[in-house]
Every structure is written in C-alpha cells, then in structure tokens.
Amino acid sequence: MTLPAETLSQLLESVSRFVREQLVPLEHQVAEHDEIPAEIVAAMREMGLFGLSIPEEYGGLGLTMEEEAQVAFELGQTSPAFRSLVGTNNGIGSQGIIIDGSEEQKQRYLPGMASGEIVGSFALTEAEAGSDAGSLRTSARRDGDSYVLNGTKRYITNAPRAGLFTLFARTNPQEAGARGVSAFLVEADTPGISLGKPDQKMGQKGAHTCDVVFEDCRIPATALLGGREGQGFRTAMKVLDRGRLHISAVCVGVAERLIRDSLRYAMERKQFGQPLAEFQLIQAMLADSKAESYAARCMVMETARRKDAGHDVGTEAACCKMFASEMVGRVADRAVQIHGGAGYIADYGIERFYRDVRLFRIYEGTTQIQQIVIARNMIRAAS
Known part of the structure; x- marks a missing residue:
C-alpha cells in the first residue's frame, strides 16, 4: 500500500532526524562497546522501524519497495550496525513468512516482528x-x-x-x-x-x-x-530480490554520508596555502564518488518501482546489489585517501566505515554470485 506523499515525507524526515540526533552521536560508543544501547532499540521499536515491510494487517507499516528504499537511504547515513538490527525483521527474517507462510504462521509471528518484540x-x-x-x-x-x-x-x-x-x-x-x-x-x-x-x-x-x-x-x-x-530453497530465492534492493539502498546512504564528510573535510583542511577541495585530483575523487552514488541511487529507485509494479526484477536487483556494494567500497577508499592520515585514525570514523562497508560485497549474495545470476538470466532470456 502506497503511503500518502505527506505521510511518507513525515516518515523520512522523522528517520533522518533520528539518525542525525540520536544515532550518529553514538557511532563511536557502539563501535567501542560492540553493543547498541537499550534505549535506542526501544526508540526503533516505537518508530516502527522493525516493521517497515510487514503488511499493515499484521502490525507493520506495509511500505512499498520504493518507500522502503527511501527509508534505507536515510538509515544508511550512519553506522550499518543500527540498520542491521532491524534489517532481518524487514527482509530475510520476515519475508519468507509473508510470501510462503500459512495464515496461522503469519498471525503467530508477524505482529511480534513488526513491533520488534521478536527479532x-x-x-x-x-x-x-x-x-x-x-x-x-x-x-x-x-x-x-x-x-x-x-x-x-x-x-x-x-x-x-x-x-x-x-x-x-x-x-x-x-x-x-x-x-x-x-x-x-x-x-x-x-x-x-x-x-x-x-x-x-x-x-x-x-x-x-x-x-x-x-x-x-x-x-x-x-x-x-x-x-x-521441499520448498525451502525456492522460499530463500523469493526473498532475495527485496533483500538485495534494501542492502543496495543502504550502500547508497553510506556512500552519501562518506561523500558529505569528505567534502566537508576537503573544504576545511588546507595544504600549500589552500583548501584540499581546490586541488583538481581531490575534485576528481569527489566527482567520481558523487557520480557513482547517484547512479546507484537511480538504479535502486527504478528497480524498486518495477518490483512494486509486479515485474520480475531478479536480474535488476542483482545488478543493483553488485554495483552498489562495489561502489560504496570505492567511495570509502577515496574517503580515506581524501582524509589522508586522518582517514586512518579512528577518531574521524572514516576507517570504521571503510571496514564496515566491506561486508556489503559478501552477504545477501557475494558480488561473484550476483555476476552469475545476472549472466545466467541473460542467457536464459536470450535462449
């Protein structure tokens, strides 16, 4: 069910404010202690973040794929660990039940997953x-x-x-x-x-x-x-399109955060009497990162719309996952380079993101698996 434009705008602004005001200030603490504070978990439950993709009749928000992608763009603006906490409830943890579960199973588990009481x-x-x-x-x-x-x-x-x-x-x-x-x-x-x-x-x-x-x-x-x-593997494959698009959107959000931090640093940091941002080789890295993140955002949104329209997007979702996860790795690498020595120091958080984003190329299907999926689907379509 598509949300009214005003309602969606309010949701996105609420998530964006939550990320800026509550999650970003805790990034270093969470990384140091390897734990998300209980009060943040409670706030996520209160906002409905555990039930973004779960249908309304089971207590979720029932977002379309396009709407969910936009929320994921916002959640990607901070440490991926925060998004990971709610990610399984919205993706692979619930979608199998939604797609292939019996009505009794849906009634038994989905309301608790939507509220965050069940992870x-x-x-x-x-x-x-x-x-x-x-x-x-x-x-x-x-x-x-x-x-x-x-x-x-x-x-x-x-x-x-x-x-x-x-x-x-x-x-x-x-x-x-x-x-x-x-x-x-x-x-x-x-x-x-x-x-x-x-x-x-x-x-x-x-x-x-x-x-x-x-x-x-x-x-x-x-x-x-x-x-x-005998239906387990088919169920697993069915949930992957949505999961891959969600992860792709998170990759875009992280990339945009890194680009913003890199631009700010390049404009403030001076070398040879002028800001780093005035040097053309720095500009080239910023421009490459911007172009690639924009391309990934467009891919995700277009594929999400096609999925919502009922099209088979298996190939396109794999393309998004492959491109976006590889893209954010390149953006993180450039961010370290732009920050120079500061990019290698934990205080700035850039090296943390550099390590965090490496996982995106592995889970929900490695880059190599995406390549195989894409190529086999191409061959099948051409046969």
Whole structure:
C-alpha cells in the first residue's frame, strides 16, 4: 500500500532526524562497546522501524519497495550496525513468512516482528554451505507429528538477539541439491538450540553474528513454513530480490554520508596555502564518488518501482546489489585517501566505515554470485 506523499515525507524526515540526533552521536560508543544501547532499540521499536515491510494487517507499516528504499537511504547515513538490527525483521527474517507462510504462521509471528518484540534471524549458511545453499547438511527428520533438527549454522546475523529462526534444513536426504531443502520457523527458546560465542568481526561492531547449533531439537510439524516440504530453497530465492534492493539502498546512504564528510573535510583542511577541495585530483575523487552514488541511487529507485509494479526484477536487483556494494567500497577508499592520515585514525570514523562497508560485497549474495545470476538470466532470456 502506497503511503500518502505527506505521510511518507513525515516518515523520512522523522528517520533522518533520528539518525542525525540520536544515532550518529553514538557511532563511536557502539563501535567501542560492540553493543547498541537499550534505549535506542526501544526508540526503533516505537518508530516502527522493525516493521517497515510487514503488511499493515499484521502490525507493520506495509511500505512499498520504493518507500522502503527511501527509508534505507536515510538509515544508511550512519553506522550499518543500527540498520542491521532491524534489517532481518524487514527482509530475510520476515519475508519468507509473508510470501510462503500459512495464515496461522503469519498471525503467530508477524505482529511480534513488526513491533520488534521478536527479532527474526535467517539461518541458512553453514560451514560448507553459503553461496552453494543447496549443499547444506543440517537435517530435519520427520518423527510423527514432529521434526528433529540436527546441524550447525554459521555467521547468523542477529542470532544472539533472535526470538525466531527461519531455518533451512534437509528433509529429504535422498534428494540431492536444493530440492531436498525445507524451511522451518523455529522459536529460539526451543530445547536443543545453543549459540556459539559472538563472532569477532572486521567491522560492523554492534551487529552480532554467531553459530547456531541444533542438537536433537524437536519442533512441531506445524513449524514447517507453508506446510510443504521441499520448498525451502525456492522460499530463500523469493526473498532475495527485496533483500538485495534494501542492502543496495543502504550502500547508497553510506556512500552519501562518506561523500558529505569528505567534502566537508576537503573544504576545511588546507595544504600549500589552500583548501584540499581546490586541488583538481581531490575534485576528481569527489566527482567520481558523487557520480557513482547517484547512479546507484537511480538504479535502486527504478528497480524498486518495477518490483512494486509486479515485474520480475531478479536480474535488476542483482545488478543493483553488485554495483552498489562495489561502489560504496570505492567511495570509502577515496574517503580515506581524501582524509589522508586522518582517514586512518579512528577518531574521524572514516576507517570504521571503510571496514564496515566491506561486508556489503559478501552477504545477501557475494558480488561473484550476483555476476552469475545476472549472466545466467541473460542467457536464459536470450535462449
């Protein structure tokens, strides 16, 4: 459902003000302590940020993809860890339920996810199954009216906070590849689930990941997403278009923040008797960053509109994810260069963003996976 223009404008201004006044001042603290303060989590809940993409009938805001992208542009203007906290509830943590869940499953979980009382987590990756999701080994054995889960998931975003896992497990060991994989909704307090120690990451401090271990974890058969076996991989693929567009929009927001900081620094910092911004080689880096971020913004908005219109945007979403995530890496690199020695010092925050944005080229499908998706779709369309 499309929001009235005035309502959308008010929402975007509210998010922008929240980012400027409450999140940006906490960036260094969150990075140092690897924790988002409880009062910020509560404020995010109050603003409805956990339910941006969840339909209104289940307590969310029900934003279109275009509207969600605009909110993501604003959330990208600060440390990615803040966005990551609400990201799974709006993306891969809820979309599987929205797209393929039964009405009972939607009623049971979506209102809590929309309010932020339940944090969703997408448990797909394993030690030997990431980009090759069809090779996962976690098993779900049917036993009467239950399934028994065994296996270990790795690098699971928001797992330490999760109340609900969308778990992907093999229900048919005789079926090779993705066709034997099913999706389950597993409540985090179910006996047989344990968490590994939080991962020590290169960046995005405050956004937590860890291993999730399932040992003879018994869940009711009603936990099978949509009530159908063998549909898990298809469900995972369905949620990716929205997730990739959301991440692409965040990349644009981060890039715009870095460009703004770099321009300000270049105008204030003097060398050889004049501001850095007067030197043409500095201008070239600023201009390249501006042009690339603008191109990514246009790609995201156009693809979001096409998705809202009901078009298949699998290729275009992969293009956005590939270009935007690579783009923000180049922008961050130039930002360090423009800041010179200051860009390498933690006090300025530029080196933190340089580390933070590196993850965008890996999760929700690596750059190389996007290239494969794009090329295979091109070949299929031409055949």
